[in-house]
Amino acid sequence: MTAQSINPRTGQAFGPVFADTSFGEIESIIEQAKVGFNAWSTASIAKRAEALNAIADALDNNLTELVEIADLETGLGVPRLTSEVGRTSFQIREFAKAIHAGRFITPEIDVAADAPLPAGHPELIRAVSPLGIVVVFGANNFPFAFSVLGGDTASALAAGCAVIAKAHPSHPQTSTMVHKLATQALADQGFPVGVLSLIHGVEAGVIALKSEVVSAGAFTGSRAGGRALFNIAQSREIPIPFYGELGSVNPVVALASGLSDPKAFATAYLDSLLLGNGQFCTNPSILFVPSGSSIVSEIESQIVDRSPTPFLSPATKTSHDNNRAKLAKLLSADPVVGKTIDDGGIYSAPAIIRTTAAQVSAQSEALATECFGPTGLVITYSSIAELLATLDHCEGALAGSVFAATDDDNAIKACRALAQKVGRLAWNSWPTGVAVSVGQQHGGPYPASTSSIHTSVGLHAITRFLRPISYQSLPKEIADQLL
Amino acid sequence: MTAQSINPRTGQAFGPVFADTSFGEIESIIEQAKVGFNAWSTASIAKRAEALNAIADALDNNLTELVEIADLETGLGVPRLTSEVGRTSFQIREFAKAIHAGRFITPEIDVAADAPLPAGHPELIRAVSPLGIVVVFGANNFPFAFSVLGGDTASALAAGCAVIAKAHPSHPQTSTMVHKLATQALADQGFPVGVLSLIHGVEAGVIALKSEVVSAGAFTGSRAGGRALFNIAQSREIPIPFYGELGSVNPVVALASGLSDPKAFATAYLDSLLLGNGQFCTNPSILFVPSGSSIVSEIESQIVDRSPTPFLSPATKTSHDNNRAKLAKLLSADPVVGKTIDDGGIYSAPAIIRTTAAQVSAQSEALATECFGPTGLVITYSSIAELLATLDHCEGALAGSVFAATDDDNAIKACRALAQKVGRLAWNSWPTGVAVSVGQQHGGPYPASTSSIHTSVGLHAITRFLRPISYQSLPKEIADQLL
Numbered sequence: 032m033t034a035q036s037i038n039p040r041t042g043q044a045f046g047p048v049f050a051d052t053s054f055g056e057i058e059s060i061i062e063q064a065k066v067g068f069n070a071w072s073t074a075s076i077a078k079r080a081e082a083l084n085a086i087a088d089a090l091d092n093n094l095t096e097l098v099e100i101a102d103l104e105t106g107l108g109v110p111r112l113t114s115e116v117g118r119t120s121f122q123i124r125e126f127a128k129a130i131h132a133g134r135f136i137t138p139e140i141d142v143a144a145d146a147p148l149p150a151g152h153p154e155l156i157r158a159v160s161p162l163g164i165v166v167v168f169g170a171n172n173f174p175f176a177f178s179v180l181g182g183d184t185a186s187a188l189a190a191g192c193a194v195i196a197k198a199h200p201s202h203p204q205t206s207t208m209v210h211k212l213a214t215q216a217l218a219d220q221g222f223p224v225g226v227l228s229l230i231h232g233v234e235a236g237v238i239a240l241k242s243e244v245v246s247a248g249a250f251t252g253s254r255a256g257g258r259a260l261f262n263i264a265q266s267r268e269i270p271i272p273f274y275g276e277l278g279s280v281n282p283v284v285a286l287a288s289g290l291s292d293p294k295a296f297a298t299a300y301l302d303s304l305l306l307g308n309g310q311f312c313t314n315p316s317i318l319f320v321p322s323g324s325s326i327v328s329e330i331e332s333q334i335v336d337r338s339p340t341p342f343l344s345p346a347t348k349t350s351h352d353n354n355r356a357k358l359a360k361l362l363s364a365d366p367v368v369g370k371t372i373d374d375g376g377i378y379s380a381p382a383i384i385r386t387t388a389a390q391v392s393a394q395s396e397a398l399a400t401e402c403f404g405p406t407g408l409v410i411t412y413s414s415i416a417e418l419l420a421t422l423d424h425c426e427g428a429l430a431g432s433v434f435a436a437t438d439d440d441n442a443i444k445a446c447r448a449l450a451q452k453v454g455r456l457a458w459n460s461w462p463t464g465v466a467v468s469v470g471q472q473h474g475g476p477y478p479a480s481t482s483s484i485h486t487s488v489g490l491h492a493i494t495r496f497l498r499p500i501s502y503q504s505l506p507k508e509i510a511d512q513l514l
Numbered sequence: 515m516t517a518q519s520i521n522p523r524t525g526q527a528f529g530p531v532f533a534d535t536s537f538g539e540i541e542s543i544i545e546q547a548k549v550g551f552n553a554w555s556t557a558s559i560a561k562r563a564e565a566l567n568a569i570a571d572a573l574d575n576n577l578t579e580l581v582e583i584a585d586l587e588t589g590l591g592v593p594r595l596t597s598e599v600g601r602t603s604f605q606i607r608e609f610a611k612a613i614h615a616g617r618f619i620t621p622e623i624d625v626a627a628d629a630p631l632p633a634g635h636p637e638l639i640r641a642v643s644p645l646g647i648v649v650v651f652g653a654n655n656f657p658f659a660f661s662v663l664g665g666d667t668a669s670a671l672a673a674g675c676a677v678i679a680k681a682h683p684s685h686p687q688t689s690t691m692v693h694k695l696a697t698q699a700l701a702d703q704g705f706p707v708g709v710l711s712l713i714h715g716v717e718a719g720v721i722a723l724k725s726e727v728v729s730a731g732a733f734t735g736s737r738a739g740g741r742a743l744f745n746i747a748q749s750r751e752i753p754i755p756f757y758g759e760l761g762s763v764n765p766v767v768a769l770a771s772g773l774s775d776p777k778a779f780a781t782a783y784l785d786s787l788l789l790g791n792g793q794f795c796t797n798p799s800i801l802f803v804p805s806g807s808s809i810v811s812e813i814e815s816q817i818v819d820r821s822p823t824p825f826l827s828p829a830t831k832t833s834h835d836n837n838r839a840k841l842a843k844l845l846s847a848d849p850v851v852g853k854t855i856d857d858g859g860i861y862s863a864p865a866i867i868r869t870t871a872a873q874v875s876a877q878s879e880a881l882a883t884e885c886f887g888p889t890g891l892v893i894t895y896s897s898i899a900e901l902l903a904t905l906d907h908c909e910g911a912l913a914g915s916v917f918a919a920t921d922d923d924n925a926i927k928a929c930r931a932l933a934q935k936v937g938r939l940a941w942n943s944w945p946t947g948v949a950v951s952v953g954q955q956h957g958g959p960y961p962a963s964t965s966s967i968h969t970s971v972g973l974h975a976i977t978r979f980l981r982p983i984s985y986q987s988l989p990k991e992i993a994d995q996l997l
Contacts, residue, residue, distance in 0.1 A: 114631055114632070117631070117632050118631070118632040121632040121633065122632070139952070139953055140953070141951050141952050141953025141954075144951070148597055148600070148601070149597070149600050149601040149604040149605070149949075149950055150604065151949075152949030152950075152951045153943065153949065154953075155938075155949065155951055155953030155954055156953065157952075157953040157954070157955055157974075160933065162966075162967070261748075261753070262748075262749070265744075265745075265748040265749075265753075266745070266748075269910075269960045269961075270744070270748075270960060270964065272965070272967065427752075437989045437991050437992060438991070442992060443992060443995045443996060446992060446996050447996065450643065450983055450996070453983070454981075454982070454983060454984065455638075455983065455984040455985075455986060456983060456984070456985050456986065456988075457986040457987060458985070458986060458987045458988045458989065458992065459987065460636065460986060460987050466632075466634075466635030466636065466638065467632055467635075468624050468627070468635045468638055469622070469624050469640075470622055470623070470624025470637075470638030470639065470640040470984055471624075471638055471640070471984055472640055472982045472983055472984035474982075476981075477752045477753060478752075481753065482755070483645075483981050484645070484755065484977070484978070484980065484981050484982070486982065491640075491982070494967070495967070497967065498937075498959075498966050498967050499937070499955045499957075499967070499969065499974070500933055500936070500937060500938065500939060500955055501937065501938040501939070501953055501954055501955035502938075502939050502941070503938060503939065503940040503941060503943060504940060504941045504942065504943050505939075505941045506920045506941065508920045508921070509920060509925060509926060509929060509941065512926045513926060513929050513930065513933070
């Protein structure tokens with residue numbers, strides 16, 4: 032197989048053809064990764080942090096060229112991609128800062144307790160060790176922040192792991208450029224090429240994930256693809272952690288008390304839904320509104336004036352269009368659509384599908400159908416009881432929102448119900464916009480994530496790649512050399 | 515299927531026959547567990563801690579009867595079982611104390627940052643929520659500390675989860691008595707029966723693990739059984755975390771500098787190896803000693819005088835004897851055996867199998883053969899290089915030890931090599947004896963554990979059952995009710 036960039040604005044292929052990494056090439060990449068891991072995991076924390084900062088600098092110093100090629104490959108636009116590079120270098124620096132400050136990696140010293148059993152015990156130093164070599168599968172919708180040098184790679188590197196990154200086929204040139212910049216920065220710091228390797232092709236990724244020297248996998252992408260890789264990781268002779276983010280149908284709940292300005296609410300909703308052509312894992316997939324509210328007609332009247340931006344790839348459009356058609360059929364609904372663009376680019380008109388809580392409860396597959404793109408499902412509910420019952424049918428999701436007045440007695444009920452389903456609950460704010468912050472939880476119940484107790488954004492992401500080891504009664508001379 | 519207690523000292527069955535929990539019974543137990551989870555997870559932390567302490571008190575207040583029945587079922591002896599009950603109530607109280615102090619459960623408040631992106635962000639409160647209902651599979655070798663009210667149950671309850679405990683068939687009466695005491699203590703505190711349920715039979719455990727309302731599994735036992743359950747948990751439509759401890763071949767390394775008193779060392783080694791008839795997941799399965807040392811002949815001269823204590827069950831003896839025979843055959847070695855007891859009880863003579871690093875490297879399956887019982891493998895090595903190469907062939911293990919002088923240059927090399935393989939590294943001390951302490955790590959690379967980044971002993975065990983949720987921009991009035 033091969034991959035070639037397609038310009039979403041023209042539908043035309045351009046640039047070099049990338050062949051899938053061959054079996055022989057992967058074998059040598061894995062050997063290099065072993066060397067890389069040895070060098071990286073044994074380097075001092077100060078040196079590791081310095082190298083991470085050098086990688087971040089390399090991104091910032093090449094901002095213009097990076098954004099230019101990524102824009103051609105993804106059509107996401109210069110402003111968004113510029114801020115995405117900034118987010119990517121920022122999160123690499125945040126991890127560098129965290130480990131430099133000893134955060135998450137400082138050994139926990141449990142001093143000996145001279146007491147009868149069960150309270151008495153020898154000294155135990157609980158330290159952490161990097162898991163090993165991690166395979167990271169890049170996402171299509173964030174060519175920087177969730178790709179070769181995205182959060183998974185940054186947190187794995189910060190933990191002391193080596194990374195084999197699998198490029199997403201929709202932006203192979205961006206991936207290659209990012210990889211080159213990173214390995215050059217690492218080389219300048221004296222690190223071998225195997226600290227961060229790049230591979231192309233699904234089969235190459237599978238071979239890497241099956242390799243006995245690989246210790247973990249991380250993935251952001253489709254449910255089917257992620258589950259297949261999860262199954263591979265779990266059915267190995269030695270299973271390994273697989274941190275998959277598999278797509279998410281995010282529920283947003285509006286109570287009547289949160290809808291004081293229907294017009295502004297509808298505008299904000301459509302802005303969130305259509306951000307990046309709806310290609311966000313946190314987009315407001317489902318909006319619950321009280322029946323009888325004017326909000327639905329307000330949304331429908333506004334969407335007709337909305338224009339699409341391009342899909343990331345022809346495959347993304349096909350998948351979206353199929354899911355939109357499935358949803359419309361399941362609910363016997365006619366989507367209300369916005370404007371189309373017919374200039375050879377990869378577009379679909381934005382759309383709203385309207386249904387009722389009663390209908391959707393009879394067709395709960397609709398609640399599990401992710402339209403990754405510019406389609407929103409608006410569900411009207413007739414009572415708080417019906418709302419809560421319908422929420423109970425929702426799948427696990429990355430994020431959700433509640434719009435309500437603080438003194439609305441139903442607000443707490445809606446929050447409680449939603450918290451069962453999501454990894455992040457936003458109050459009177461939209462689920463899009465995932466801050467890179469220590470308090471962030473980007474990971475929800477399955478299928479949103481394969482491990483809901485972990486996050487892929489924010490500093491806690493590093494804990495996915497650290498294994499604790501307790502050292503019992505270690506003399507100081509040995510501890511000083513070992514830890 | 516049914517289970518009945520067998521007295522290991524006589525080989526005779528006694529007491530009531532326990533039928534496997536039927537499908538219908540499990541369905542109603544699961545319904546009860548849902549009710550139990552609702553009550554338990556929404557109780558205040560103070561109330562939860564109080565109930566945990568009441569459970570611990572119930573164990574201590576019934577010490578004599580508990581030990582009596584457990585001794586009849588396991589043959590582990592009154593002193594060991596008395597201390598095991600103490601360990602069990604202690605660890606329940608430690609978890610109660612930890613949550614009462616807010617440890618692991620206090621929300622992390624990430625205040626809003628008023629700055630341009632990517633640094634700016636809204637307030638995020640990262641709180642934790644109990645995963646749900648947990649199925650705990652009890653171990654045969656710790657009828658209290660790793661069974662119905664063992665560390666898995668205690669940490670899951672402390673996290674706010676409800677537990678369905680599957681009794682080990684080798685001690686159904688002890689399991690039933692422990693469960694009765696716990697549910698009575700919970701009832702006295704106003705909690706429903708479903709907070710902690712008891713089931714019998716492998717199929718019942720599998721049905722529970724497959725139930726869509728179950729959110730996690732925890733297991734201590736054999737590699738084959740644990741892997742089968744792990745596979746079930748991972749291949750569900752919605753996979754769930756499965757924290758399995760699957761048995762461990764623990765390597766102990768003695769350098770020449772650590773063997774100044776061969777006679778005392780041999781005695782201490784055999785004491786550790788034969789503790790509880792060798793039925794410890796942390797027993798010193800493999801001992802590496804320098805060739806030419808007098809230690810091997812010292813061990814062999816001492817073992818002939820050692821007597822066995824009973825196996826936990828006929829099945830444990832059969833499995834041990836088969837593995838010992840397999841090991842002897844793989845290595846073409848004649849075990850040197852100790853004394854036998856032939857009074858109708860379930861015994862095998864203690865034994866040492868001696869081999870060389872060269873032999874075992876040619877038959878690395880031997881390094882993966884766990885003789886769960888009174889059999890030790892002693893491996894002589896001719897150089898530090900040969901030792902390190904052989905250690906590299908070892909599987910993941912729960913614990914390991916290094917015996918050496920502090921100023922021995924090879925000590926650090928041995929520690930580094932061993933740390934790759936184990937979850938706990940003991941210096942000049944034996945791997946048996948797992949302190950219930952915050953610094954403890956009882957979990958090593960597979961097959962020792964299915965999740966080496968977690969521990970099943972010590973306070974950190976609670977994190978296995980807590981899911982983080984970030985609350986974004988939550989007003990104080992709502993936060994006060996919700997968190």
